[in-house]
Amino acid sequence: MAPGESDTAGGMATTDDVVEAVVRYAAVVSSHRQELIDLDAAIGDADHGENMNRGMTAAVQALEADPPGSPAEALKTVATTLIRKVGGAAGPLYGTAFLRASTAVQDRETLGPDDVVTGLRAALEGLVSRGKAEVGDKTMVDAWSPAVDAAAAAAGDGVAALVAAAADAAEEGMRATTPLVARKGRASYLGERSAGHQDPGATSTALLLRVLADLASERCGSDAGTA
């Protein structure tokens, strides 16, 4: 397959698809910057939107400066940028997630449904290994974890369907963080007062998975379920 050509229609994500997803996610983060800041202001320190925006802008620049040769390379560039240039909790956590995803799909030229599931699961495992959060702690894990489960369950339905399922599950997980009392991250300092607010990191996770779902559905047209 010639570089630049997309094979998502066939249910496989190319390097360019990954790059496109990163570019779109950067745009989404930028337009949700203030919302993420406001969510973080309520139970944290009002910087999550800024951190993610700074990180994703840098990631896009890094991908442009040094175009990746494989999905894994693209993911690794994003990972390294987030880890080394963002700071805060989100930088190393998202960074590790991307890094583990990259490692998990290291030898693939394009990503099929199983690769995507493997990548998502590796991302979650990386996140948990760094942050030690469990489901219910009111963190991004609450969005990632159901997303991975849903993706795995829908793996047989192709990339577009599985990421659509993952996005739905992530959004549900995101919403489910609202009543929780935080046990990890900055919101945990508020104790009971953290309840009643949606977690910013779970929100940025749900946004990420929705970008993947939208992109995959565009690329696949309506045959998402049949790839």
Added chain:
Amino acid sequence: MAPGESDTAGGMATTDDVVEAVVRYAAVVSSHRQELIDLDAAIGDADHGENMNRGMTAAVQALEADPPGSPAEALKTVATTLIRKVGGAAGPLYGTAFLRASTAVQDRETLGPDDVVTGLRAALEGLVSRGKAEVGDKTMVDAWSPAVDAAAAAAGDGVAALVAAAADAAEEGMRATTPLVARKGRASYLGERSAGHQDPGATSTALLLRVLADLASERCGSDAGTA
């Protein structure tokens, strides 16, 4: 005349009258404290009401602690208290005014119309010698100066009439400070922006003279003009 007995009805102010005037002025300052603070906030540093209140409260205490034997002694106790215990511009300025008034009537057992005029004039001169302000500089001199002129012009009509005239003139002088651009005191730092605000010191001066006028008119009944 026995101590405690008042001779104002005959147009003469006794020691007790002076003490009573001080006590009443202290009460008036206390009830106008916030107003004087607000006036000073607009073109100064928001403490004139507090300064005057602190000073007059202390003056009343000093008079109670060591009852004066003459009008001059009463005035001197007020002067010393204001000078030594108040600080700010108002402390030394009012203090000097009271001190010069005391010296001017040093040998009098009671104060007749001419004594009162002499005392008021000495007060004004003291004020000017310390503060170097002229009429039109937007200071308490703008209330004191017309008051002294009015008092002198009405000296032949008795104490009650002359202090009534002085009080009216002081109030007019006070109101006339509003359009002025300040050239002395803290308000001068504002330059043109000081215009449009009434001077706090001129206001506390008008209040003082009104206390004297009210007290004298009470003591003289309606024969103010004929004493």
Added chain:
Amino acid sequence: MKKIINDPENVVEESLRGMAMAHADLLEVHLDPHYIVRAGGPDEGKVAVVSGGGAGHEPLHGGFVGYGMLHAACPGAVFTSPTPDQVEAATKAVDGGAGVLHIVKNYTGDVLNFETAAELAAAEGSQVEAVVINDDVAVKDSLYTAGRRGVGGTVLAEKIVGAAAERGDDLASVTSLCERVNANVRSMGLALTSCTVPHAGKPTFELGEDEVEVGIGIHGEPGRERLPIEPADALVDRLLNPVLEDLPFESGSQVLLFVNGMGGTPLIELYLAYARAEEVLRERGISVQRRLVGNYITSLEMQGMSVTLLRLDDEMTELWDAPVHTPALRWGR
């Protein structure tokens, strides 16, 4: 938002440039990535002490770089922990061959980023230890949570540990001293107003004219509870009592009492609060041996204060008294 800034993007960098100019005799300020080291290169043969964290807490940490205190500080974006790149660069710049101690405040981001930096620096041959400061009693400590925050105790740890490094203690001793300081220090803070993060553009929280947030951290995080404002003495007691109970501090204890302003509270109020705090300690038979009053670990323009109590031993006292020469703390030279 009203601040003396040009562009929210550049606040940290432009402020660092000012520090560089104002303290050219003491500091070398690097802008790519951001870190501050002592002028004059690494101290050969001495342990280097490095700290860092989000910007917005000035003078922490950059103001504590200099003789007898920190060797390097890494300021992140406002309230955002620094990146591993910054910490790694700073660590390598000050490593004099005797190892480097990272003093890290306990926040998820700080801990993760310093961890990564330590790995990177170790891979290049630096010997790195880290101590995580977690002195904030407003936060319930538990194995299942992020644990206590690092707040005012950090300033005291940096001074005392910096003095030990200065006199030539080895990395193991400096590290264990830092752990000892952390084990003996407790803090708690409150806010009268929120701060405004420059890139957020509005106050992080809104407080009513009669409310205080008690148990706040140093990032404008809301506190544990919002209460009606009380007289200063009662506010001080609200901070001091949980601090006293926690360690606990007991009659006969020798302590350093640190009353810290959150950035927007003037000294006249801090001294007033200090008087109450020392009085309470005297009543309890606790002996205040050393004192610090001022704005040392702040939250931008937040009005508020924190109280920190450190149980001293002779060595800590001696190291506290040792000469220090930094932009924000200086004595003995």
Added chain:
Amino acid sequence: MKKIINDPENVVEESLRGMAMAHADLLEVHLDPHYIVRAGGPDEGKVAVVSGGGAGHEPLHGGFVGYGMLHAACPGAVFTSPTPDQVEAATKAVDGGAGVLHIVKNYTGDVLNFETAAELAAAEGSQVEAVVINDDVAVKDSLYTAGRRGVGGTVLAEKIVGAAAERGDDLASVTSLCERVNANVRSMGLALTSCTVPHAGKPTFELGEDEVEVGIGIHGEPGRERLPIEPADALVDRLLNPVLEDLPFESGSQVLLFVNGMGGTPLIELYLAYARAEEVLRERGISVQRRLVGNYITSLEMQGMSVTLLRLDDEMTELWDAPVHTPALRWGR
């Protein structure tokens, strides 16, 4: 009004008690009347330097009492000049037989009360001189007005003159040095927010969310003009240009640059402003020899800053560098 205070009546006294406790090694604080002197009694044979003014400007003046700077400070009520009783008591307490210099900020109340105190002290045998500091270029100077206010230059005068007294200069020299400092120093300030005088209970002025007051003093007096807020660089230029033009400061001048916070402005902003100020001076060929950045002469919790420029000569520089040991300024010992 939100402050860490108990009762507006007692703010100054309670804060002084805190200073007494926090700096028992350095200061003796008297409460009836209020004045602060160095611990250890008068310096026999040395000129004593005394200053004072309303409270609310902390650390000015009490924070500058100590070796190499002031011998005594007299804090009045908040923003109210001290009484002659205070100044007289302080003057007598520190007179070591070589005379006393009063450093007075040019406000009607301060000048009058210090004058009276000087007369009282002279009547009891003290030799007293006074220098009135009037460095604020925001105020038009004229024979017919109260003249310029004393602001930031006061801090520099107290340090430099205090060092001259410490080295044993006689009263005439110390006085003329103080006049020289005053003749060579200029300042201007601005506010982003008003302060609230405790007994007034509400802000002295109201500023819109997009407004600054330019040309303010240090008592919450409104400034010369109210302007829309601008980027920090433009604000700094607004303060620096009138200062530069006034003396004038010229290419080749050697200066001390002092960027002062009004009490509620955090260091991160002051350093940012400092960077611009030093840059402008560099561009004009003015050589910044010495620097001071921080909250040294404040207006309670006001947010804002002032810029002070002092044209240095060799003697002033040497005296600036001389050791000083006070609660708020310390170096060299």
